[in-house]
Amino acid sequence: MEFKQVESFVAVARKKSFSKAADALFMSQPAITSNIQKLERELGIILVNRKSKNITLTEGGKIFYRYAVEIINICAQAEYSLSEYKRNIKGTMEIYASTIPEQYLLPYIVKAFKEVYPLVLFSIRHKDSKEVVEEILSGRINFGFTGAKYSSETLEYIDFYDDRLVLITSPEKRFTTDSVSIKSLIGEDIVLREEGSGTRLLIENALKEKNLDINMFRSQTINDSLEAIKKMVALNVGISFVSEVAVKSEVASGQLNKYEIKDLELNRHFSLVYCNNRCLSPLEEKFKDFVAAWKWDGELKNIKLEEWHNG
Numbered sequence: 001m002e003f004k005q006v007e008s009f010v011a012v013a014r015k016k017s018f019s020k021a022a023d024a025l026f027m028s029q030p031a032i033t034s035n036i037q038k039l040e041r042e043l044g045i046i047l048v049n050r051k052s053k054n055i056t057l058t059e060g061g062k063i064f065y066r067y068a069v070e071i072i073n074i075c076a077q078a079e080y081s082l083s084e085y086k087r088n089i090k091g092t093m094e095i096y097a098s099t100i101p102e103q104y105l106l107p108y109i110v111k112a113f114k115e116v117y118p119l120v121l122f123s124i125r126h127k128d129s130k131e132v133v134e135e136i137l138s139g140r141i142n143f144g145f146t147g148a149k150y151s152s153e154t155l156e157y158i159d160f161y162d163d164r165l166v167l168i169t170s171p172e173k174r175f176t177t178d179s180v181s182i183k184s185l186i187g188e189d190i191v192l193r194e195e196g197s198g199t200r201l202l203i204e205n206a207l208k209e210k211n212l213d214i215n216m217f218r219s220q221t222i223n224d225s226l227e228a229i230k231k232m233v234a235l236n237v238g239i240s241f242v243s244e245v246a247v248k249s250e251v252a253s254g255q256l257n258k259y260e261i262k263d264l265e266l267n268r269h270f271s272l273v274y275c276n277n278r279c280l281s282p283l284e285e286k287f288k289d290f291v292a293a294w295k296w297d298g299e300l301k302n303i304k305l306e307e308w309h310n311g
Contacts, residue, residue, distance in 0.1 A: 001042055003075065006068050008035035009047060013065050016055045082282070090119035091283045094141050098129045098198055099226050100243045101145035101270050105161055113290055120283065128224070129198035136275060142284055144273050147198025147243075156276040159269035160294045165202060166244045166266075167259040168251075170236040179262040182210060189238035190217040194224040198268070203241050206264040230256065241266070 011021035012032065022029040040047050047061035057065060097106055102124065110122050127135065132144035137152065149157055167180065175184075192214070193200040207213055214220065221238055223229050226246060233240050234255050241261075250256040272291045274280070280288065 001039065002035075003071075005035040005039040005042075006071050008032045009039055009061075010065070010068050010072055012036060012048060012055060013057055013061070013068075018055070088119065089117050089283055089286060090121075091281065092121040092123055093143070093283065093287055094123045094125075095143050095145065096125050096127045096132045096135050096141055097145035098127065098132055098147050099193075100147055100163065100199075100246055101161075102126055103226065104243075104245050105270060106145060109291060109294060112294075113287060116290075117283075117286070128194065128196040129201070130196035133273060136273060139278075142274055142278060142280060143287070145270065146273055147268060147270050148201045149271065149273075154275050154277050155273055157269075157271040157273050158288070158292050159271050160291050161245075161270040161296055162267070163243050163245060163270055164267045165199065165241045165261075166247070167239060167261055168230070168233050168242055168247055169239050169257045169259070170234050171254060171257060172236050173239070174257060175259055177259075179260040181263050182207070182212065182261055185239065186216045187218045189219045189221070190214075191221045191223060191229050191232045191238045191240040193226075193229070194222055197224070199241065199243065202266060202268055206266055209265065210263070 007025065008021065008027070008031075011024050012018055015021045015024060018029050018032050022032045025032070036048060043060075043064065045060040045064075046058050047064055049056045049058055049061075095106070106124065110124075114120060114122075127144070129146035129148040130150065132146050133150045133152075133155065135141050136144050137154070146157075147163065167185075169175075192203075204214065207216070217238075219238070221232065223232070226242065229240050229242065230247065230250060232238065234250070244258070247256055247258060251258045272288065274284075274288065
């Protein structure tokens with residue numbers, strides 16, 4: 001039994017005319033007739049008397065009419081409730097995010113989203129990119145922000161920010177140019193992110209393209225805290241590769257030096273990741289669309305919220 005069939009039956013019963021019912025539902029008369037015939041076949045009973053000039057309901061039609069009207073009303077109530085929910089959308093968004101999105105990008109998105117939907121609550125937890133993907137695939141959460149992409153047929157990625165890694169050093173350690181070659185860093189001490197982080201994965205893959213690996217550096221210090229890594233580099237424990245967005249203030253204040261690696265591909269995207277085979281709530285759909293519409297033009301700033309909300 002399809003809703004259109006029930007709707008057609010109720011319209012005919014109320015209008016006492018197939019043509020008037022068709023006009024009311026913006027359908028053709030043959031479509032109305034076909035819907036009612038299919039409904040009668042499915043129920044195994046004739047619902048409408050067609051022999052007389054005036055359309056009337058059979059006894060079975062009168063019984064079914066009471067339930068049909070209730071079905072129509074329940075659907076209308078559901079649509080109204082959903083429309084109210086969409087206008088006053090609320091709930092909790094649970095999100096896992098890797099370091100850079102969590103610390104430098106997500107706060108702006110959350111702020112802007114809450115300006116449109118102030119009743120929404122956010123629960124944000126830190127995981128590296130690999131862990132974020134694992135949590136989504138396990139079904140524990142629906143959304144995450146990552147700096148690396150892991151292949152899966154069920155994963156969908158929405159790129160929302162273009163990033164690149166830069167070399168950082170202490171103020172004591174300087175190179176003569178703003179860009180250096182990777183081989184000039186052989187034998188240096190390095191401070192690295194942990195395995196599983198998007199930053200670490202990007203560095204390893206870029207080195208592999210040049211037939212190099214992490215062992216080209218003299219010693220390695222591993223830390224999963226970006227702030228600790230920046231502090232160690234500032235203290236000249238070693239050099240490191242980090243997202244450019246994460247060191248803007250330190251470079252501007254002279255706490256760190258920044259260089260480009262001219263012969264390594266260190267560009268990437270930060271992405272919202274979710275499962276494409278999962279049914280999302282209206283709140284989650286709104287958030288997904290919001291992130292997809294997020295704009296960046298040199299500084300983090302809001303999109304035209306009223307235009308997005310109306311859209």
